[in-house]
Amino acid sequence: MAIRRRLQAWLSWFPWYRRRAREADLERELRDHLELEAEEQGAAGLSPREAAYAAHRALGNTLKIEEDVRAAWGFRWFETFVQDVGFAFRMLRKSAGFTAVAVLTLALGIGANSAMFSVIENVLLRPLPYDHPQQLIEVWNTYLPAVPLGGLSPGDFQDWRTQATTVSAMGGFSWDESGANLTGDESPARVKINYASANLFPMLGVKPAVGRFFLPAEDRPGSAPIVTLSHHFWQSRFGSDPGVLGRVVTLDGLRYTIVGVLPGHSGVLDSPDLWMPLGQYSDYPLTNHTYHPIEAIARLKPGVTIAQARAEFESLNRQSAIAYPAQHKGFGVLVRPLQNPAAAQMRQSLLVLFAAVGLVLLIACANIVNLLLARNAAREKEIAVRIAIGASSRRLMQQLLTESILLALAGGALGIALAAAGVKLLGALAPANLSAVQTSHLNGVVFLLTLAVCVLVGIACGLLPALQVRKTNVNAALKQGSKGSGAFSARKLHNLVVVFEIALALVPLIGAGLLLRSLHDLLNVSPGFRADHLLTMHVPMASMSTDAYNKMARAQRQDATEKRGLEFLQIVQEVDALPSVKSAAGIGVLPLGSQIQYQSASRFVIENRPIPDAGVRPIVQTRVITPGYFSTVGVPLFRGRTLTQEDWNSSNIDIDEAMARRFWPHGDALGKRINLCSLERTPCWFSIVGVVGNVHQFGLDGAPTYDAYYCGGWTAYLLIRTSSDPRLITFAATNVIHKIDPMLPVDAVSTMDEILSDTLSPRRFSALLIGIFAALALSLAAIGIYGVMSYMVGKRASEIGIRMALGAQPRDALRLIVGHGAKLGLCGIVVGVVGALLLTRLMTSLLYGVHASDPLTFIAISALLMLVALTACYIPARRAMHVDPVTALSYE
Amino acid sequence: MKGTLEMLILRTLMQGPAHGHEIARHIQRTTEDVLRVEHGSLYPGLHRLERKGWVSARWETPQGGKREFKYYRLTPAGKKQLLAEHSKWRQLVASIGRVMEPAEER
Numbered sequence: 001m002a003i004r005r006r007l008q009a010w011l012s013w014f015p016w017y018r019r020r021a022r023e024a025d026l027e028r029e030l031r032d033h034l035e036l037e038a039e040e041q042g043a044a045g046l047s048p049r050e051a052a053y054a055a056h057r058a059l060g061n062t063l064k065i066e067e068d069v070r071a072a073w074g075f076r077w078f079e080t081f082v083q084d085v086g087f088a089f090r091m092l093r094k095s096a097g098f099t100a101v102a103v104l105t106l107a108l109g110i111g112a113n114s115a116m117f118s119v120i121e122n123v124l125l126r127p128l129p130y131d132h133p134q135q136l137i138e139v140w141n142t143y144l145p146a147v148p149l150g151g152l153s154p155g156d157f158q159d160w161r162t163q164a165t166t167v168s169a170m171g172g173f174s175w176d177e178s179g180a181n182l183t184g185d186e187s188p189a190r191v192k193i194n195y196a197s198a199n200l201f202p203m204l205g206v207k208p209a210v211g212r213f214f215l216p217a218e219d220r221p222g223s224a225p226i227v228t229l230s231h232h233f234w235q236s237r238f239g240s241d242p243g244v245l246g247r248v249v250t251l252d253g254l255r256y257t258i259v260g261v262l263p264g265h266s267g268v269l270d271s272p273d274l275w276m277p278l279g280q281y282s283d284y285p286l287t288n289h290t291y292h293p294i295e296a297i298a299r300l301k302p303g304v305t306i307a308q309a310r311a312e313f314e315s316l317n318r319q320s321a322i323a324y325p326a327q328h329k330g331f332g333v334l335v336r337p338l339q340n341p342a343a344a345q346m347r348q349s350l351l352v353l354f355a356a357v358g359l360v361l362l363i364a365c366a367n368i369v370n371l372l373l374a375r376n377a378a379r380e381k382e383i384a385v386r387i388a389i390g391a392s393s394r395r396l397m398q399q400l401l402t403e404s405i406l407l408a409l410a411g412g413a414l415g416i417a418l419a420a421a422g423v424k425l426l427g428a429l430a431p432a433n434l435s436a437v438q439t440s441h442l443n444g445v446v447f448l449l450t451l452a453v454c455v456l457v458g459i460a461c462g463l464l465p466a467l468q469v470r471k472t473n474v475n476a477a478l479k480q481g482s483k484g485s486g487a488f489s490a491r492k493l494h495n496l497v498v499v500f501e502i503a504l505a506l507v508p509l510i511g512a513g514l515l516l517r518s519l520h521d522l523l524n525v526s527p528g529f530r531a532d533h534l535l536t537m538h539v540p541m542a543s544m545s546t547d548a549y550n551k552m553a554r555a556q557r558q559d560a561t562e563k564r565g566l567e568f569l570q571i572v573q574e575v576d577a578l579p580s581v582k583s584a585a586g587i588g589v590l591p592l593g594s595q596i597q598y599q600s601a602s603r604f605v606i607e608n609r610p611i612p613d614a615g616v617r618p619i620v621q622t623r624v625i626t627p628g629y630f631s632t633v634g635v636p637l638f639r640g641r642t643l644t645q646e647d648w649n650s651s652n653i654d655i656d657e658a659m660a661r662r663f664w665p666h667g668d669a670l671g672k673r674i675n676l677c678s679l680e681r682t683p684c685w686f687s688i689v690g691v692v693g694n695v696h697q698f699g700l701d702g703a704p705t706y707d708a709y710y711c712g713g714w715t716a717y718l719l720i721r722t723s724s725d726p727r728l729i730t731f732a733a734t735n736v737i738h739k740i741d742p743m744l745p746v747d748a749v750s751t752m753d754e755i756l757s758d759t760l761s762p763r764r765f766s767a768l769l770i771g772i773f774a775a776l777a778l779s780l781a782a783i784g785i786y787g788v789m790s791y792m793v794g795k796r797a798s799e800i801g802i803r804m805a806l807g808a809q810p811r812d813a814l815r816l817i818v819g820h821g822a823k824l825g826l827c828g829i830v831v832g833v834v835g836a837l838l839l840t841r842l843m844t845s846l847l848y849g850v851h852a853s854d855p856l857t858f859i860a861i862s863a864l865l866m867l868v869a870l871t872a873c874y875i876p877a878r879r880a881m882h883v884d885p886v887t888a889l890s891y892e
Numbered sequence: 893m894k895g896t897l898e899m900l901i902l903r904t905l906m907q908g909p910a911h912g913h914e915i916a917r918h919i920q921r922t923t924e925d926v927l928r929v930e931h932g933s934l935y936p937g938l939h940r941l942e943r944k945g946w947v948s949a950r951w952e953t954p955q956g957g958k959r960e961f962k963y964y965r966l967t968p969a970g971k972k973q974l975l976a977e978h979s980k981w982r983q984l985v986a987s988i989g990r991v992m993e994p995a996e997e998r
Contacts, residue, residue: 026935029912029962033931036913060932068936072943 106411131205404462502828801888
């Protein structure tokens with residue numbers, strides 16, 4: 001019973017609930033009252049008719065009472081609301097042109113924002129797909145300043161995971177991906193392998209799609225060789241065959257049994273093809289404290305803060321430094337919440353783009369404000385009449401706000417449709433390495449945000465014009481022939497909005513200008529070699545297992561490596577002999593393509609010079625090449641000679657110019673010796689025989705590097721210079737390779753031009769997007785200025801007419817309007833430049849070659865905007881020129 | 893004064909359940925027609941009080957009566973509200989009194 005009553009009480013808040021019953025109830029109650037009153041009056045001696053009148057007099061106006069009672073019920077807001085919506089709807093339909101322009105403007109602004117927000121939501125805001133992701137932390141070693149972020153050594157990882165008390169579990173995986181050659185029934189392929197501790201996936205809460213992950217017993221050296229497949233590899237190589245469990249794959253000549261498949265979208269763990277138990281990671285035994293290959297993830301115990309965990313790992317790190325001073329001295333520790341590296345990489349550009357698109361929406365709003373101001377001015381008489389017959393200004397404002405919110409909602413609905421198309425377009429435009437953009441789509445969160453934005457925009461746009469209504473002077477507005485009373489302050493408002501709009505448009509325009517200049521500068525950067533007509537392919541050799549390697553005698557090892565190296569030389573020679581091939585060569589790490597700075601590099605010392613501390617010795621990128629590499633790729637020789645067949649396995653090296661200039665500024669590098677194994681026990685001294693041109697190893701925007709080239713050994717990348725389209729040689733070259741060794745995988749076939757273009761694709765993408773947004777901002781602002789100026793010309797037609805009647809020339813009218821526009825434009829640009837100076841600083845990390853306050857960009861963009869603003873004024877100004885004084889004055 | 897009518901209604905219902913006409917009559921009689929309450933203004937007040945949960949309403953037939961009337965009665969929350977209003981009113985009257993007739997204080 002009590003529940004029912006409560007439910008009814010609660011339901012009674014709803015306007016619709018038992019509405020009819022309530023109305024009948026009230027009517028009956030009032031009728032009772034009248035009857036009782038009439039009975040009493042009748043008893044006092046009045047005739048029934050008179051008694052009824054008296055009763056009515058005593059009670060008062062029944063209709064008003066009913067209204068007041070309904071107000072007491074609390075539904076008035078709803079009825080008013082329904083009324084307002086109906087009214088707004090009729091008004092908007094009546095002025096279809098205005099409505100269409102406003103809705104379209106808002107749709108562009110809101111749609112662009114919703115599209116951009118769905119990308120942000122997908123890339124930056126969505127939590128990682130793990131159990132309680134907020135409990136997960138990353139644990140890293142640091143070696144400042146050279147290595148801001150490094151893995152843990154296997155030994156420390158083992159020690160810390162057993163000793164740490166602030167975390168409930170700690171798992172890890174090898175983060176320097178190793179590769180292996182997969183051979184079998186199909187053509188050989190190169191696969192990426194990561195090693196994971198047995199507890200890693202269970203700790204994250206990731207469930208296998210098929211089969212199982214590793215058992216603790218398998219996470220030890222010497223246990224049965226097993227692998228788990230990643231989802232994408234299972235799909236591409238095994239056609240999602242659920243019967244894959246128990247099958248055997250051959251990797252670098254060893255056989256592994258498949259025990260499970262990972263689910264799709266494993267968050268930060270998506271990239272490798274195969275997973276193996278960390279305990280079987282033969283390169284680095286779990287007692288090793290020298291190398292740092294392990295990325296550790298831990299789960300905080302409930303109630304433990306990250307600060308507590310940080311303190312504990314710092315103390316564990318100090319203990320390691322005491323226990324292993326030789327290997328661990330100087331290492332720091334870094335603990336932070338688990339994050340998606342893809343998201344971190346894109347955060348900056350996405351936020352800049354989001355800011356740009358937000359400014360576009362503000363400009364759209366400014367346009368709407370202007371439109372509404374103009375329309376309300378035209379409706380001033382209507383409004384004045386309504387005030388005169390008793391409408392409160394609050395009620396009028398409410399009505400106008402309802403109108404603007406309705407407008408915004410209509411704009412939002414159309415905007416969502418535009419956003420759906422926009423997101424698809426974004427996905428299509430996004431480069432392949434930004435896959436997170438491609439998987440973005442509209443979802444509930446985006447819809448909700450769009451709705452909120454619509455209401456906000458509706459209120460923001462409607463408020464200023466609605467407040468203007470309060471200033472309506474009823475007397476003046478109703479006078480015959482009045483042009484309206486609020487004209488003066490409304491004009492000021494229009495001017496202000498135009499200034500604001502120009503200022504807002506300037507900011508994304510300058511942002512776009514800076515990004516485009518960066519891109520332009522980068523396109524003019526030479527990679528250091530000739531990229532055209534150059535085909536590259538990855539031909540990795542199968543690595544020998546460490547066990548097998550350790551068992552061999554030193555001489556045997558040398559023989560084996562030598563044999564493989566010569567085999568590659570044979571490949572190079574036979575490819576070289578193919579028709580349409582000009583020359584071929586090999587290199588260990590492809591220029592431009594590499595991401596990892598320490599993959600093939602070492603700290604060196606120079607003979608007969610003071611030896612700095614280990615941590616501050618200069619780093620040189622070491623590259624193994626085949627003879628003829630420089631001439632094939634087109635790297636110029638500056639001094640000395642390039643390496644030849646004679647230098648095979650010798651201690652002769654070529655270095656790049658940057659290195660020669662830095663360490664031998666007097667041009668005396670030739671013949672000098674450097675030790676490339678300065679961190680190891682036995683030195684390896686190399687003599688410089690030549691100086692070659694600088695090459696961009698890490699992308700066109702990468703910092704210059706010191707490079708040393710040597711000959712001797714397998715070079716995993718084959719480079720082929722052709723006389724025609726380099727792609728055409730792919731098949732013939734692959735045939736040559738497989739004739740020499742059918743087990744060699746050939747992958748990553750690509751032209752150097754494509755690689756060059758890929759390194760720029762993220763920049764090109766953000767420059768394109770901000771360019772689109774800036775163009776949108778510019779056109780919205782131009783439309784806004786045009787609208788206001790046309791409106792002003794209309795308003796001032798009679799003034800211009802009088803001026804002309806008094807002898808002004810059409811030129812003067814033109815000057816009047818364009819001068820007015822120029823003044824507004826200049827004000828807007830001054831404000832915009834200040835805003836841009838403040839905001840572009842935030843995008844410094846996205847720029848290349850230009851300063852965030854680059855004067856040329858600022859001046860050029862300001863001039864462009866001024867030009868557009870003046871053009872937008874010129875069209876209405878021309879109309880002003882042709883104002884006929886007679887018509888203009890008689891219209892009055 | 894704002895809320896006075898509602899206070900008077902609550903006070904009237906303190907004596908027992910009543911329908912609208914009775915309440916109006918009672919207020920009019922006890923104030924000896926000084927407060928000429930327009931009967932109509934009573935009903936919005938009554939419905940407001942009902943919505944606030946200070947009175948409850950039900951259609952009932954009075955003892956010996958033939959027809960139903962909508963009877964209002966005080967709820968426990970309404971009683972509390974009346975006490976609070978009453979003491980507030982008393983303070984107000986007292987302080988107005990001190991301003992209007994300061995001689996008595998001396």
